[in-house]
Each structure stands twice: as C-alpha cells, then as structure tokens.
Amino acid sequence: MNKKMKGPAANAAGENKRPLLVSLRYYKGFYLMFLPVLVFALVFHYLPMLGIRYAFYSYKGIKEPVFIGLAHFEKMMNMPGFWNAFGSTITLSIVKLLLNTIMAVVLSLMLNELRSVTFKKIAQTIVYLPHFMSWVVTASVFTLILSPTSAGLLNAVLIKLGILNEGIYYLGNQSWWRPMYYVINVWKDTGWGTIIFMATLSGINPELYEAASMDGAGRFNRLRYITIPALNNTIITVLILNLAKVMNLFESVFVLQNDAVRQQADVLQTYIYTQTFNSGALPDYGYTTAVGLVSSLVGCFLVLLCNKASYKVRGRGIV
Amino acid sequence: MKKKATAFDYMLVIIFVLISLIMIIPIYKVLIDSFDLKTAYGMKLFPEEFGFAGYISVFTNPTLYKPFLVSIFTTIVGTITGLTVATLGAYVLIQWKMPGRTLLANIMLFTMIFNGGMIPTYLIMKSFHLTNTLFVVVLLPAINVYNMVLMRNFFEGIPASLFESAEIDGCPPMGIFLKIVLPLSKAALTAIGLMYAVSYWNDYTNYKLYITNENLYNFQMKLRSVIMGSDLPQAIGGATENTVKNAAVIVAILPFMIIYPFCQKYFIQGVNIGAVKE
Numbered sequence: 176m177n178k179k180m181k182g183p184a185a186n187a188a189g190e191n192k193r194p195l196l197v198s199l200r201y202y203k204g205f206y207l208m209f210l211p212v213l214v215f216a217l218v219f220h221y222l223p224m225l226g227i228r229y230a231f232y233s234y235k236g237i238k239e240p241v242f243i244g245l246a247h248f249e250k251m252m253n254m255p256g257f258w259n260a261f262g263s264t265i266t267l268s269i270v271k272l273l274l275n276t277i278m279a280v281v282l283s284l285m286l287n288e289l290r291s292v293t294f295k296k297i298a299q300t301i302v303y304l305p306h307f308m309s310w311v312v313t314a315s316v317f318t319l320i321l322s323p324t325s326a327g328l329l330n331a332v333l334i335k336l337g338i339l340n341e342g343i344y345y346l347g348n349q350s351w352w353r354p355m356y357y358v359i360n361v362w363k364d365t366g367w368g369t370i371i372f373m374a375t376l377s378g379i380n381p382e383l384y385e386a387a388s389m390d391g392a393g394r395f396n397r398l399r400y401i402t403i404p405a406l407n408n409t410i411i412t413v414l415i416l417n418l419a420k421v422m423n424l425f426e427s428v429f430v431l432q433n434d435a436v437r438q439q440a441d442v443l444q445t446y447i448y449t450q451t452f453n454s455g456a457l458p459d460y461g462y463t464t465a466v467g468l469v470s471s472l473v474g475c476f477l478v479l480l481c482n483k484a485s486y487k488v489r490g491r492g493i494v
Numbered sequence: 495m496k497k498k499a500t501a502f503d504y505m506l507v508i509i510f511v512l513i514s515l516i517m518i519i520p521i522y523k524v525l526i527d528s529f530d531l532k533t534a535y536g537m538k539l540f541p542e543e544f545g546f547a548g549y550i551s552v553f554t555n556p557t558l559y560k561p562f563l564v565s566i567f568t569t570i571v572g573t574i575t576g577l578t579v580a581t582l583g584a585y586v587l588i589q590w591k592m593p594g595r596t597l598l599a600n601i602m603l604f605t606m607i608f609n610g611g612m613i614p615t616y617l618i619m620k621s622f623h624l625t626n627t628l629f630v631v632v633l634l635p636a637i638n639v640y641n642m643v644l645m646r647n648f649f650e651g652i653p654a655s656l657f658e659s660a661e662i663d664g665c666p667p668m669g670i671f672l673k674i675v676l677p678l679s680k681a682a683l684t685a686i687g688l689m690y691a692v693s694y695w696n697d698y699t700n701y702k703l704y705i706t707n708e709n710l711y712n713f714q715m716k717l718r719s720v721i722m723g724s725d726l727p728q729a730i731g732g733a734t735e736n737t738v739k740n741a742a743v744i745v746a747i748l749p750f751m752i753i754y755p756f757c758q759k760y761f762i763q764g765v766n767i768g769a770v771k772e
Contacts, residue, residue: 195593202592204667205585209598212583215637218622219615220605226614282513289510290503300758301514304521307750309696311714315721315743316520319527326736328523331537366517370765394502426699430718447612448703460613467611475608 230465235457247465257466259438260446264470267353267428267442268421271360276413278361279368280406284398286369287376299373302366314430317359321345352436360427368413375409376402411488419481419493422474443470521747528740531732547733548741558742560709561716565695568632568712572694576636577687581679584645585671602639616703630704631712635693641686647767648682649675685764688757692750717742 193201230247232240251257282302289295305313320328323344330342345351379401387397425444432440441449443466451463482492528548530541552558586592587599610618616625624630652675660670676683698714705711720742733741754761 198591198593202589202667205589205592208582208667208671209586212579212586212637212642213598213601215579215633216602216605216639219634219637220609223610223615223618224608226610226617229614229617285506285509288502288506290499291507294507294510298510298514300755301517303758303761304517304751304754307692307696307754308747309698309714311696311698311718312743312746315717315739315746316524318721319740319743320520320523326527328519328537335537362517362520367765370762374766429702430698444612451613451616460617464611464613464617467613471609471611478607 227464227468229461230468232461233459234461234464235459237457240461243461247462248469250462251466251469256441256446256450257443260441260443263440264422264424264442264444267356268424271357272414272417272421274357274361275364275368276410276417278365279413280372280410282365283369283372283376283406284402286373287402288394299366299369302369304366305363306367308363310426310430313359313363313427317355317431318346321355323347346431347433347435349436349439352432352439356428356431356440359431371413372406372409375406379405408489412485415481415485415488416493419474419478421477422470524740524743527736528744529737530740531734531737545732545737548737549745551733551738552741552745557708558716558720561711561713562745564628564710565713568628568697569691569694572632572636573687573690575632576638576641576690576694577683579636580638580642580645580686581671581676581683583642584649585675587642587646588649602642606639612703619704625704626707626710628710631697631700632694634700634704635690635697638690641689644764644767645679645682645686648679652678681760681763682767684757685760685767688760689764695749713746717746 199206229240231242231244233243233246234240286295286298289298308316319326321330323330323342325331325342327342329345330339333339334342343351345355383401384397387401392400422443424442425448428440428442429445429448432445447463447466447470450466451458451460478493485491485493526538526541529544529546530538531543531545531547532541552562583602587595587602589595609615619625619630619634656674656678657670660674665673696714697712698718701710701712701715705715721739
C-alpha cells in the first residue's frame, strides 16, 4: 500500500480513474524501455522452456525428433548413475550449506569480539579474498597444493613431519574427495558468508550489552543471551535462501571431479553434462533433457517451499 | 567503558592470525612458485631461483594472451550490457501505477523459480547459431533477474518528489532515467556493475557449454586446460612447466586483487542490500 502511494504524481484519486487507453499512452515511453529487457527474458529464459518438450522425444540432433512418451523417464528410474547423482546433489549441497553456515556464524562471533578496529578490518579483508577467485582458479590452486608429488604443499609438509610416508592424491581418492570438497568450499566462502551476520550483529543495541554487564553478565553470558538469539533469524534466512539453490550445484563440482571419484562426485548437472557431451556416443538430448526437467521440478518445488517458509519466518518471500 | 585486554583477547588475535594464514598460504604458495624457475618443491617461503620467465611466457605466447584479451573484452561489454538491462528493467518496475506492471514483474520473477535447464537452453542457442560466438557468453548472463531486483531496491530509495517535478517540467521517461535516476544511483551502479564484472571475468560454465572454438576461449577456459596438462604452452627462458602454470593462475586473479581493496565497500553494499530488502 505504502509503495503504491509514491508513484509519479501522487495526487492519486483522479489518476487511478484514468481510462486505460490514456494511461497506456501516458506510459508509452516506459513500455518501450522495457522492450529490450523483455526480449532478453524471452530469448534466454522462455524460449529454452519450449525445448523441454524434447524430454518426451527421441532426439539425437540428426534426425527429426520422434515422440516416445515417458520412455526417458522409465530409463532414468532404472539408471544407477541417475540415482547416484541425485543423492550426491542433495548430500553435497546440504552438508556444504550447513558447514559453511556454521563456520560463518562462528567466524562472525569471533570477529565481533575483536577489540581492535584496525585488526578487525584487516582480518575481514583477508577472509573475503577467496570469494573473488573463480572456481577454475580455486580448483587450480588446490590441484597444485594437493598434488601427490613433492611439489604439493600439503603432502610435503605431512611427509616432513613424518605423518605420511608417501603423498596422497587427495582429489583422486574416493574417501578423500568429499572431505576435501567441503574444506575447499569452507575456505572459499566462509569469509564472504560473514557479511550478512556482521550486518545483524552491528544492529544490536549496545545498551543491551551495557545493561547485561551491570547485571553482572560476563562475556560468555552476553554472547549466549544477547548475541546468539539476535542471530537466529538471520541464520534461518540464510539457510532458507540457500536451500532454494540446492539443485543448481554444478561448476564447483565439475572443476574438482575426475573419473576416479565419479561415484562420490557426480551431481545431477554434471551427470547431464557428461551424458550429453562426454559420453563418447551420439548425444541423447532427449534423455538428458528429461533428467534436467526432473532437476528443475525438484528445484522449483524447493524454491516454493523455501518461499513459504520465508513468509512464515520473516513475513516476506524470497522471490 | 575501556577495559584491559584479557587472555581471551590475546587468544582471539592468535586465532585470527592463524585463520588469515590459512586463507593466504594457498595463494602465497602459487605466487612464489610463479617466480621460481627451479622444479618446485612443496615447502619453502621464497623462490629458490627468482625470475619472471613464467609471466613472460604467459604474455608472449599468443595462445595465452589472446584468451586474456577475450576475457577483458567480454567483461567490459558484458558488464555494460548487464547494467543496461538491469537498470532499464528496474526503472520500469518501480512505476507502480503502470498498467501491466505486475504482469511484467511476474514474467521476470518466474525465471527465478523455474528454468528450461542446461540442455534445452543449449539446443535453443545452437538453433539460433549463437554457439561458438561471443554473443552467447556476453548476452546470456546479462539478463540477471536477481541483479534487477537489487537495482529496483536501490531505485525505490530515490525520493518520488524528484520524479514529479521532472514530469511537471515535461521531461520524458527516458530523460528522467538518464538525468535523474542514473546520476543518483552511482553507488548502486558500482556495486552491481562489480558483481557483473566478477561473474563475467570468472565465467567458465557458459564457455564450456557454448564455445568449442579455441580462438574464442576466455582466460578461465585456457587456464583450465593448462592446469589439466592437456595444453601446455611453450615455456620460455628457463621457466618450468610448473612456473608457467602458477603464473597463469596469478594472472587470472590479478585484476580483481588489484581493485578489490578499493572496492570492498561496494561489494559489501551489494550483499547487504540483497539480504535486507529483496
């Protein structure tokens, strides 16, 4: 309501009754300005949606598509690769989300306790840094320092300390790949994740802390009874916003995976990519479109669910 | 209330020094290796045999500096296109009384809920003959509804009275947009422009999907094939293979490392506007 009052020429009542045609002429310039935006949205978002029909066709890019009904979906249900990728998408996304959020909260609480403003600024600048590195760069850096040869930093240190006898190929080892994936994600995004929590923390009324101190609350009691409760809503918001993106997982996994860890590291989007472009045979666009459709629908369901949860928790949606 | 620093405060400082080291060591390791002409050994604080040969290899080898130029070109053109789309869309979406405004807003927002998926999008781009052109990697990421919503939130903060007086003076919508809205939104344009620039510079997925012609690779694509060893550039002047790899990584992060300290507040502003109002 409030927003509607402040449009151009808020001498409202008469304006609202303006006949549609007059109104359309009045806003002509605006429609014209929106036209390029609309063209972008149609070409890059809506036309691709028409391509979803291939999920019900046999289509390999050479002959005309042939309608085959739900055959691709039946095939999918019987493919262990699909179910494995589906499970990995959920596991990798959720564990990553929880770890990143917990670490970001802990880091924010510690940043908040720092006494020196200069030191805090320097620390913040440093922990934000990895966020700006692309996934290709991140993967390159970690491929180099986790390398199994003597050039790999981690192995060199561990061998020198006598913990290991020979280097481990962390990113090509089935039991090491997932832990390393989580570590790399925490390294890259924890710092950036603190920004939103720091904003909430800086909004806490300092009088609360003073009053608590007068009542004899020590540092940890103030943390427990004032700071952490103030963060609750922000934590839930961050979880909800990111839960909606669970199915999007692609690039971070794609640049870190290799054939040795396919079982641990294949998520739906990478499954679609490799099945289409790296399968060695003619690409079966129909099948991979069908897998993509399942992924999009689950993603859509998650967004709507999170939207509802968001309305409940903070009174407004996420889209 | 100034209190004496306790043991806890000292411990906290030590923890942060450790955290900072963990953040920096991987990057530092790549940096020293990029200057080291000797075959790399994992543990060392400084290059054993210092030299610029790694960087000279990167910038004299056309297969490496061409992708760098592609990255610069697409980042600049893409950021300008993206900002144009986001600002035009956002400005129209704050015309609360415009007939059809809600419909247009919903058309935009729906794309955040549901999408065609990787393969249908690929097939459509292919049918338009956009694959293996730079059009697709510049235009496709330009329409980013999330950035448009951020921009709209910024625009809402502009006092309505400014629009009204301009309208009374007979200024057309495009005039108001160019003469009032944009000059008042410099902070927003910087914040969102930087977000676009980072995502264009770091783009890998779109190139991987739509570009197979090596002449159109950006630096991320090239870096990837260099690191994976499938495409080692000729090392020049005593640089080892490893030196060139590390130098290429540093070149890929250099532009943003240079501007980051000056732009930090704009990056943070972008995050906070998105989180507080959406």
